[in-house]
Amino acid sequence: MNFKRIIFYIFFGSILLFIQLSSIFNRIMSIRNVMPDLILVSIILLFQIADDYEVLIYSFICGFLLDVFSGNLAGLNALTFSVISALLFKFKSLLYMKTLPFYLLLTLLSLFIKLFIYYIFGYIFKEIFTLYSATLLSYGIHILYTLVIVPFLYIIITIPPVINLLSKKMYEK
Amino acid sequence: MNQYFVKNKFSITFILFIVISISSMFFTTSSFILTPKIIFGAIAYPFIKAYNFIFENIINLFSSVSELKRLKDENIQLKNEVNKLKDFQFKAESLENENRELKKLLEFHQSSEYKNIPAQIIMKDPSNLYSTIILNKGSINGIKKGNPVYTILNGEKLLVGKVIETNYFYCKVMTIFDSRCLISVKETFTNYSGIAKGDSPDSQLLEVDYFPNEAEIFYEDVFVTAGYGGVFPPGLIVGKAIDIQKQNFSIYQKIKLKPILDLSKISYVLIIINFDEVNNINMNLKD
Numbered sequence: 001m002n003f004k005r006i007i008f009y010i011f012f013g014s015i016l017l018f019i020q021l022s023s024i025f026n027r028i029m030s031i032r033n034v035m036p037d038l039i040l041v042s043i044i045l046l047f048q049i050a051d052d053y054e055v056l057i058y059s060f061i062c063g064f065l066l067d068v069f070s071g072n073l074a075g076l077n078a079l080t081f082s083v084i085s086a087l088l089f090k091f092k093s094l095l096y097m098k099t100l101p102f103y104l105l106l107t108l109l110s111l112f113i114k115l116f117i118y119y120i121f122g123y124i125f126k127e128i129f130t131l132y133s134a135t136l137l138s139y140g141i142h143i144l145y146t147l148v149i150v151p152f153l154y155i156i157i158t159i160p161p162v163i164n165l166l167s168k169k170m171y172e173k
Numbered sequence: 174m175n176q177y178f179v180k181n182k183f184s185i186t187f188i189l190f191i192v193i194s195i196s197s198m199f200f201t202t203s204s205f206i207l208t209p210k211i212i213f214g215a216i217a218y219p220f221i222k223a224y225n226f227i228f229e230n231i232i233n234l235f236s237s238v239s240e241l242k243r244l245k246d247e248n249i250q251l252k253n254e255v256n257k258l259k260d261f262q263f264k265a266e267s268l269e270n271e272n273r274e275l276k277k278l279l280e281f282h283q284s285s286e287y288k289n290i291p292a293q294i295i296m297k298d299p300s301n302l303y304s305t306i307i308l309n310k311g312s313i314n315g316i317k318k319g320n321p322v323y324t325i326l327n328g329e330k331l332l333v334g335k336v337i338e339t340n341y342f343y344c345k346v347m348t349i350f351d352s353r354c355l356i357s358v359k360e361t362f363t364n365y366s367g368i369a370k371g372d373s374p375d376s377q378l379l380e381v382d383y384f385p386n387e388a389e390i391f392y393e394d395v396f397v398t399a400g401y402g403g404v405f406p407p408g409l410i411v412g413k414a415i416d417i418q419k420q421n422f423s424i425y426q427k428i429k430l431k432p433i434l435d436l437s438k439i440s441y442v443l444i445i446i447n448f449d450e451v452n453n454i455n456m457n458l459k460d
Contacts, residue, residue: 018224021296023306024232027437033377053183060190064197068214069221069307070298075197082190089183121198 008165009054013062016042021069034138036145038153039066040114043081044106045150045157047088048098050166059085073121080117084110100154107150111143214340222309222342225295287406287451289443290314292322295343297436304350304371306334308442311342315446321405322346324434324442331434332356332398332409333442346442349411349432350377358411358430359399363388366399369411369430379412381428388426390417396430403452406445 016038019025029035043059063078070077088106156162178185296307310316322333334354338345347354350371358381359366367384381396394414400407412430419426 014220014224018221018228022221022225022228023294023297023440024225024228026297028232030437033437053186056183056186056190060194064194065217067197068217069296070305073198074200075194078197079191079194082187082194086183086187 357401379430
């Protein structure tokens with residue numbers, strides 16, 4: 001793996017994690033105390049540009065760091081993001097359209113998969129860990145807010161220097 | 174073998190990640206000292222602290238320009254208040270001396286004081302599933318699991334929550350909004366007590382259970398910590414009653430509290446680090 005790419009992943013991932021977790025941005029950005037899922041959006045967008053294997057590692061590390069500094073069940077976000085990366089890899093042949101509406105649809109599907117995994121593991125660990133069912137309104141805001149964020153991250157990720165750095169053709173050369 | 178790994182590296186790594194994630198979920202509730210969570214936390218903390226410093230300064234720089242005019246007006250207002258307070262201080266000092274002398278005469282035991290450590294809120298749970306916050310003080314500063322956390326807003330002491338997890342450099346606090354946080358509360362006028370718990374993430378209100386039906390509670394009556402059970406010190410404000418439902422066929426009434434605490438408005442809190450010791454001393458004195 002190219003050194004510049006590693007630096008990019010560390011820098012990009014840590015900035016997104018910081019925005020999502022920090023109390024400073026929570027005060028500025030949150031709507032009814034709900035923040036968008038920036039990491040999930042970044043995984044979906046990066047998957048279309050960067051190497052699959054690198055994105056899998058990126059998603060696991062970001063997910064784990066999110067777990068460390070948020071809720072109680074360490075590994076839940078790491079697992080969720082890894083599963084989403086694996087699903088994107090599995091159905092890669094179907095994901096040929098690289099347009100913004102397509103990314104929005106993909107984000108929506110991924111958010112539902114994420115919530116599904118949350119509930120499954122919340123149920124499995126319910127004796128030692130209580131996962132509270134958030135209200136429909138909170139989830140609704142979370143989903144809509146995440147979808148609103150997609151175009152902004154799309155612009156950042158599709159700027160030529162980033163594409164040049166991450167594109168697989170360049171990497172293969 | 175090497176070729177097999179190269180060919181299936183995605184699948185092998187994916188399986189490895191799944192195993193790590195699931196075992197980490199089991200580790201979370203076990204008694205291992207070095208869990209993956211603690212190791213990851215210790216590695217990532219310096220980065221978070223650096224980002225926090227940079228972004229806070231940038232945001233402060235922009236906001237300070239816009240706040241200059243407001244500060245000027247506030248300064249004049251505060252100067253007037255200082256003059257008034259100086260008068261009060263003079264009166265208070267004489268009353269304090271008088272009080273001390275009277276206490277000596279009555280041979281009252283002076284109860285020990287709590288030792289506080291100020292801490293900054295650096296992170297907040299983004300998922301909104303839990304009401305946890307992360308503070309920049311950890312076990313290295315003497316923070317222990319179970320330490321009560323409070324803040325001072327407009328001269329009033331407000332309960333924030335309690336420490337549920339400590340790392341070397343930071344600690345995690347379960348706030349009063351969390352439904353796992355049970356607080357023994359009492360109403361300030363009647364002194365009747367009950368158990369308050371959070372309603373998060375459904376709402377930002379607290380529910381009071383086991384509150385006797387005969388107690389007459391009115392809208393906006395203040396509830397403070399009762400200090401029973403040795404979890405929180407007494408007298409910290411929890412919230413105001415906004416919904417009172419008397420039950421016809423029950424000995425308890427249902428009360429909903431609106432906390433005065435607003436986590437989005439506070440940046441600093443105080444952690445009581447010697448609560449257990451003081452509590453024990455006070456219990457011994459009572460005995």
